[in-house]
Amino acid sequence: MKYDTRYPSVADLKLRARKRIPNFAYDYVDGAIDEEIGKKRNRDAFHEIVMTPRYLIDVTSVSTESELFGRKYSLPIGVPPIGLGNMMWPGAEMALATAAQKSNIPYILSTFSTTLLEEIADTAKDVCWFQLYVPKKQSVMKEIIDRAKKSGFNALVVTLDIPVGAKRNRELKNGLKLPFSFTPNIIWQSMIHPRWAMGTLMHGAPDFVNVLPYKEGPNQGLAEFISDFAMAGVTLERLKEIRKLWDGPLILKGTQYEKNALDAINLGVDGFIVSNHGGRQLDAAPSSVQTLREMSEQVRKTATIMLDSGIRTGMDVVRAKALGADFSFSGRSFYYGMGAMGKEGANQVIEIFRDEITRTLQQVGCHAFEQMDSSWLS
Numbered sequence: 001m002k003y004d005t006r007y008p009s010v011a012d013l014k015l016r017a018r019k020r021i022p023n024f025a026y027d028y029v030d031g032a033i034d035e036e037i038g039k040k041r042n043r044d045a046f047h048e049i050v051m052t053p054r055y056l057i058d059v060t061s062v063s064t065e066s067e068l069f070g071r072k073y074s075l076p077i078g079v080p081p082i083g084l085g086n087m088m089w090p091g092a093e094m095a096l097a098t099a100a101q102k103s104n105i106p107y108i109l110s111t112f113s114t115t116l117l118e119e120i121a122d123t124a125k126d127v128c129w130f131q132l133y134v135p136k137k138q139s140v141m142k143e144i145i146d147r148a149k150k151s152g153f154n155a156l157v158v159t160l161d162i163p164v165g166a167k168r169n170r171e172l173k174n175g176l177k178l179p180f181s182f183t184p185n186i187i188w189q190s191m192i193h194p195r196w197a198m199g200t201l202m203h204g205a206p207d208f209v210n211v212l213p214y215k216e217g218p219n220q221g222l223a224e225f226i227s228d229f230a231m232a233g234v235t236l237e238r239l240k241e242i243r244k245l246w247d248g249p250l251i252l253k254g255t256q257y258e259k260n261a262l263d264a265i266n267l268g269v270d271g272f273i274v275s276n277h278g279g280r281q282l283d284a285a286p287s288s289v290q291t292l293r294e295m296s297e298q299v300r301k302t303a304t305i306m307l308d309s310g311i312r313t314g315m316d317v318v319r320a321k322a323l324g325a326d327f328s329f330s331g332r333s334f335y336y337g338m339g340a341m342g343k344e345g346a347n348q349v350i351e352i353f354r355d356e357i358t359r360t361l362q363q364v365g366c367h368a369f370e371q372m373d374s375s376w377l378s
């Protein structure tokens with residue numbers, strides 16, 4: 001096996017991450033909104049997807065490749081955008097981008113990442129996509145899209161599902177706020193996790209490097225700037241402008257309402273990542289699996305459908321494909337891997353997914369991921 005068998009699953013990496021990094025960093029990634037029911041609903045929905053295996057077939061070799069927007073990726077799983085990624089492990093974003101390029105899977109960089117977008121594009125030039133939180137100021141929006149275009153990002157992902165900042169109770173209780181300040185809990189947690197603390201010291205405290213140039217001088221506080229940066233609800237007019245500015249694949253992330261998807265298709269959007277932001281925004285939101293199940297033929301036929309929120313195993317990726325998602329992303333899985341193993345965690349998670357996707361295809365009797373469809377559902 002091409003991974004460390006002491007941690008053979010994402011669930012094992014999660015357990016190790018919890019011990020290995022400070023609680024405020026772990027809770028930032030693991031936590032969700034309100035009672036965290038939506039996050040649980042995402043997982044439960046995967047457990048309900050049952051498939052009938054087919055035997056009397058030679059499955060010595062199966063293909064895990066998947067094509068998206070004219071490029072073949074080696075696996076149908078990618079890294080979605082995670083803001084403040086380097087807080088989970090120093091250098092996490094660059095480590096994941098490097099591993100994604102090497103393994104030929106997509107890596108989506110967040111607007112609120114802690115590594116410069118130009119550096120990520122250099123490292124992951126064939127597989128990097130850029131995620132946009134649509135800035136209130138049109139001039140800033142144009143400049144960021146222009147930077148993404150000039151640096152060579154292959155697709156633009158516009159996130160819809162954060163019209164307003166979330167109240168996440170774990171973050172509040174841990175005293176996690178902007179600018180990063182050294183409360184007694186944060187100092188204590190850093191002291192008892194010296195490898196994380198040393199790494200962060202050497203790497204520098206995580207900062208919103210891509211958007212800081214747009215802060216209005218020293219008088220504007222960081223918290224105020226970040227919470228006021230993006231539009232309170234992306235409008236169709238803005239989406240129209242973005243379509244004009246970006247001539248590559250344009251993807252909407254977080255669409256759960258059929259009419260939103262149809263309106264976006266009319267504006268020329270190429271694909272959707274069906275998502276509820278991993279249960280981090282609206283505890284009552286349907287699971288991404290439920291949204292996918294209910295998606296109309298019209299949307300499925302005209303756009304590329306991808307999914308995230310709750311994916312934790314290779315089998316989930318195959319289950320999602322049986323329901324109609326051509327590709328999946330898993331946010332927390334990759335970051336549990338970083339917390340558990342540092343930079344080696346990137347490859348560990350990719351190889352766990354590769355192994356589990358391959359075995360699931362063999363087990364159900366399907367020669368290629370791209371052939372998986374609803375006829376396997378029980």
Ligand SMILES: Cc1cc2nc3c(=O)[nH]c(=O)nc-3n(C[C@H](O)[C@H](O)[C@H](O)COP(=O)(O)O)c2cc1C
Pocket residue numbers: 028029030042080081082083084110111112113131159253275276277278279280308309310311329330331332333
């Ligand atoms: C800690 C954290 C930060 C996130 N930051 C962003 C972000 O900056 N932009 C974005 O579009 N989505 C963000 N997301 C949502 C992820 O891209 C993705 O939709 C979510 O993690 C999927 O759920 P999963 O973690 O259950 O796989 C974030 C998620 C987490 C857990």
